[in-house]
Amino acid sequence: MKVTFPHMGHMWICLSAMLEYLGVEVVVPPPSSKRTLTLGARHAPEFACLPLKLNLGNFMEASELGADTILMAGGCGPCRFGYYAQVEHAILEDLGYKYRLVVMEPPQKHVGELLSKIKYITGHSSWWEVVRGIRFGYQKARMVDELERQANYLRPREIHRGSTDKAFKRALQEIIAAKHPRDLPQAGERVRKIMAQVVIKPRPVLRVGIVGEIFTLLEPFANYDLERRLGYLGVETDRSIYLSEWINDHLFLGLVRGLRSRKEACQAAPPYLNHFVGGHGQETVGSTVMYAKQGYDGVIQLLPFTCMPEIVAHSVLPRLSTELGIPTLTITVDEQSGEAGLVTRLEAFIDLLARKKGVV
Amino acid sequence: MTLKVGIPRALLYYYYLPLWRTFFEALGLEVVISRPTTKTILDAGLQNSGDDVCLPVRLAFGHVLDLKDRVDVLFLPRLVSIARREYICPKFLGFPDMVRHGISGLPPLIDPNLNLYRKDSPYPFFVALGRNFTSNRLAIYLAYRRAMHAQVRYVQLLERGLFPEQALALLYQGVAEGQESGGGGPTVAVIGHPYNIYDPYISMNLLSRLARSGVRVCSADNLPETLIREQAARLPKHLFWSLGQRMIGAAWHYLQSPDVDGIIHVASFACGPDSLTGELISREVRRRGKPFLNLTLDEHSAEAGVVTRLEAFLDMMERRQFLPVRESV
Numbered sequence: 001m002k003v004t005f006p007h008m009g010h011m012w013i014c015l016s017a018m019l020e021y022l023g024v025e026v027v028v029p030p031p032s033s034k035r036t037l038t039l040g041a042r043h044a045p046e047f048a049c050l051p052l053k054l055n056l057g058n059f060m061e062a063s064e065l066g067a068d069t070i071l072m073a074g075g076c077g078p079c080r081f082g083y084y085a086q087v088e089h090a091i092l093e094d095l096g097y098k099y100r101l102v103v104m105e106p107p108q109k110h111v112g113e114l115l116s117k118i119k120y121i122t123g124h125s126s127w128w129e130v131v132r133g134i135r136f137g138y139q140k141a142r143m144v145d146e147l148e149r150q151a152n153y154l155r156p157r158e159i160h161r162g163s164t165d166k167a168f169k170r171a172l173q174e175i176i177a178a179k180h181p182r183d184l185p186q187a188g189e190r191v192r193k194i195m196a197q198v199v200i201k202p203r204p205v206l207r208v209g210i211v212g213e214i215f216t217l218l219e220p221f222a223n224y225d226l227e228r229r230l231g232y233l234g235v236e237t238d239r240s241i242y243l244s245e246w247i248n249d250h251l252f253l254g255l256v257r258g259l260r261s262r263k264e265a266c267q268a269a270p271p272y273l274n275h276f277v278g279g280h281g282q283e284t285v286g287s288t289v290m291y292a293k294q295g296y297d298g299v300i301q302l303l304p305f306t307c308m309p310e311i312v313a314h315s316v317l318p319r320l321s322t323e324l325g326i327p328t329l330t331i332t333v334d335e336q337s338g339e340a341g342l343v344t345r346l347e348a349f350i351d352l353l354a355r356k357k358g359v360v
Numbered sequence: 361m362t363l364k365v366g367i368p369r370a371l372l373y374y375y376y377l378p379l380w381r382t383f384f385e386a387l388g389l390e391v392v393i394s395r396p397t398t399k400t401i402l403d404a405g406l407q408n409s410g411d412d413v414c415l416p417v418r419l420a421f422g423h424v425l426d427l428k429d430r431v432d433v434l435f436l437p438r439l440v441s442i443a444r445r446e447y448i449c450p451k452f453l454g455f456p457d458m459v460r461h462g463i464s465g466l467p468p469l470i471d472p473n474l475n476l477y478r479k480d481s482p483y484p485f486f487v488a489l490g491r492n493f494t495s496n497r498l499a500i501y502l503a504y505r506r507a508m509h510a511q512v513r514y515v516q517l518l519e520r521g522l523f524p525e526q527a528l529a530l531l532y533q534g535v536a537e538g539q540e541s542g543g544g545g546p547t548v549a550v551i552g553h554p555y556n557i558y559d560p561y562i563s564m565n566l567l568s569r570l571a572r573s574g575v576r577v578c579s580a581d582n583l584p585e586t587l588i589r590e591q592a593a594r595l596p597k598h599l600f601w602s603l604g605q606r607m608i609g610a611a612w613h614y615l616q617s618p619d620v621d622g623i624i625h626v627a628s629f630a631c632g633p634d635s636l637t638g639e640l641i642s643r644e645v646r647r648r649g650k651p652f653l654n655l656t657l658d659e660h661s662a663e664a665g666v667v668t669r670l671e672a673f674l675d676m677m678e679r680r681q682f683l684p685v686r687e688s689v
């Protein structure tokens with residue numbers, strides 16, 4: 001059995017860590033690229049959202065590398081994501097791919113349901129091993145998130161353009177290279193040293209919160225490397241969801257304490273959005289409110305074309321933006337959106353924020 | 361003076377009007393329904409909603425605007441879930457908020473949550489709804505009973521082959537303008553969201569156009585719920601959209617039914633659920649080889665284009681009648 005899974009930013013690092021620790025053979029799909037998207041979009045329904053198209057492309061490319069089993073998350077609606085795996089599988093079958101599909105439905109009641117799914121893939125691992133494997137993957141997610149946060153802080157302040165990203169790449173390799181939980185502390189130490197070498201100077205920066213649909217938030221290929229771009233424009237960014245927070249909320253049912261959680265964001269959404277609407281629609285609205293209250297200079301909402309929960313959120317943002325005095329920009333992505341248009345809109349938005357704040 | 365409650369002729373109006381209307385009238389309120397869709401109504405909706413929003417919801421904005429200055433309160437229930445472990449569409453969950461923050465100068469909105477995700481009885485919803493108008497629990501209970509009764513009658517009419525407008529006319533005006541059945545012509549199943557296929561303006565008179573060309577038309581709503589659910593249960597995983605259940609279940613049923621000669625799937629441009637259910641339906645149709653037409657509606661759809669495609673489809677179906685049916689693969 002050779003297991004593959006769809007890409008979502010750096011998620012592959014923690015998933016591979018967990019699976020390989022448990023002795024499962026993993027095929028990581030090639031990083032999402034234009035080719036991935038072209039392949040996926042050709043066979044996906046026209047109005048399916050970008051994540052589905054990229055997933056499909058990932059599976060087709062992973063199959064070229066010998067993958068035969070798909071591991072995917074499920075869901076119980078109302079967002080389409082919960083039915084992706086089944087539709088993607090049907091499309092692949094009709095195309096003649098012979099994939100086995102394993103869907104990890106989010107646990108309804110307790111984490112045991114999740115454990116048993118993972119135990120199923122790994123075959124003979126003991127419960128204890130499975131728990132250790134999950135913990136290992138999760139620890140890596142925490143480290144990657146921390147690294148991303150640091151990079152988002154350093155980028156707008158770095159003296160040598162590109163030095164943050166160079167360090168980031170090296171540091172990421174350290175995390176990837178750790179093959180066992182016991183290697184993590186040293187890896188962490190090396191990551192810290194690498195990142196400490198980035199030279200920065202204190203300067204006024206703009207602060208922008210990025211909210212929206214989880215996949216487009218986490219996958220740089222889907223969002224045109226938004227965080228990096230903003231960093232180079234002199235903007236420090238924060239993202240409303242990081243991978244480890246998502247894992248904790250959705251797979252661990254919030255078991256890990258002390259993390260920012262979706263509950264908080266949802267509670268901040270009324271009176272603009274009084275009910276959950278699936279996906280991260282309510283979090284988008286709530287996080288925008290929170291960023292406004294924390295004095296951020298602006299908020300960018302990211303969503304795939306036709307994403308229903310985010311469209312609902314988008315509908316209430318104009319009033320929120322006026323009432324709380326926080327400028328917002330909504331970026332919709334699909335296989336047709338061009339980079340040039342995005343850059344123009346982004347620069348105009350950042351200009352506006354800079355003038356408003358008086359840092360030019 | 362009796363209080364006027366406004367109900368937009370949009371979204372699940374086509375499923376639930378008798379339920380809402382009877383309930384309000386039993387409580388002594390006057391029900392005002394927005395006028396049938398016109399260009400003016402649609403344009404107003406388009407102007408007041410974002411262009412990433414789907415046509416049915418933008419149209420619903422138009423119907424809200426049509427009622428805005430004519431009623432004392434607007435009834436916009438938040439339809440979270442109308443069946444166990446199912447939702448409708450994220451946009452139904454957010455609709456009252458979208459309207460509230462998108463349109464200014466609205467009368468008070470009455471937007472209680474209807475959420476049957478974990479419950480079976482809608483009674484608590486009606487209690488919450490009724491409390492807006494009276495504190496008399498008994499009156500609410502009796503109104504609820506009458507409303508449920510009216511709804512059952514309505515559904516029976518649909519299952520006898522009527523379409524919503526006909527059934528409503530029968531219930532409220534006592535007139536039974538029978539469906540012009542296409543004598544001897546082919547039968548076509550029209551599969552789509554009620555607010556797309558039953559709104560004559562939006563569907564460009566699809567149903568009556570078919571009937572006039574001698575086609576007998578049927579839809580998901582002419583089938584009993586149990587049958588639909590049995591069919592939809594063949595999916596690899598429970599589908600969590602109630603409207604999707606209906607569409608898939610009906611499509612599966614009509615695909616196997618020898619009396620149905622072709623299927624028309626009607627979708628909204630950029631509709632999320634349709635993108636997946638439509639995909640599942642068209643894949644199944646291809647396997648079974650029944651004549652199939654996929655119509656996607658948006659605010660720019662031109663009537664001429666739709667008519668041409670419809671004619672081509674009917675021609676194709678006619679030709680197919682003389683050919684042997686392809687075996688399913």
Ligand code: SF4
Nearest residue numbers: 414449451628631632
């Ligand atoms: S189901 Fe489709 S058409 Fe209906 S509200 Fe949702 S996105 Fe719009």
